[in-house]
Amino acid sequence: MKTVDQEPDPRFTLANERTYLTWLSTSLALSAGGVAMAAVxxxxxxxxxxxxxxxxxxxxxxxxxxxxxxxxxxxxxxxRRSAPLPPPAIAPVLGYGVATVAVLALILILLSR
Structure with missing residues (x-):
């Protein structure tokens, strides 16, 4: 079955773009956090x-x-195909990764007191 691409509502396209930019902002924040951690x-x-x-x-x-x-x-x-949206595959990796870093940092902070 061939799907027909159609132009989606501009609000959805712009929301998708904002989400894309938010992933990039998250990337910048993580990078800054890594640099800050290295400078501790x-x-x-x-x-x-x-x-x-x-x-x-x-x-x-x-x-x-x-x-x-x-x-x-x-x-x-x-x-464009009016299909279900794919799940964000990277979200669990980022969530668990940041949580792990936070817990390790918390443990190190408590042990250094």
Whole structure:
């Protein structure tokens, strides 16, 4: 069965674009968090843990940025075909990744007191 592409309501296209830009903003925030973690004083966290947390944040940043455009394209295609929207595959990875970093940082903060 061949699907016919049709121009979606501009509000949906613009909402999809805002979501795309939000994924990029999230990527920038994660990258900034990684750089900030790398710059934390050596007496706050042990150096290897500080480096690990920084690397995880920057890796999540790269993943978020890399997945933003393919996600936008899949959603746009679904809108044009009046098909169900695809689930955001990257959301669980980012959610669990950031939660892991936050819990590890919290533990390190509590242990350094």
């Amino acid at each position: 004083s050596a007496d706050v966290f042990v150096p290897w843990m500080r480096t690990l947390l920084a690397v995880v944040l920057v890796a999540l940043s790269a993943l978020s940025a890399a997945m933003a455009y393919p996600r936008w394209r899949r959603v746009q295609r679904a809108l």
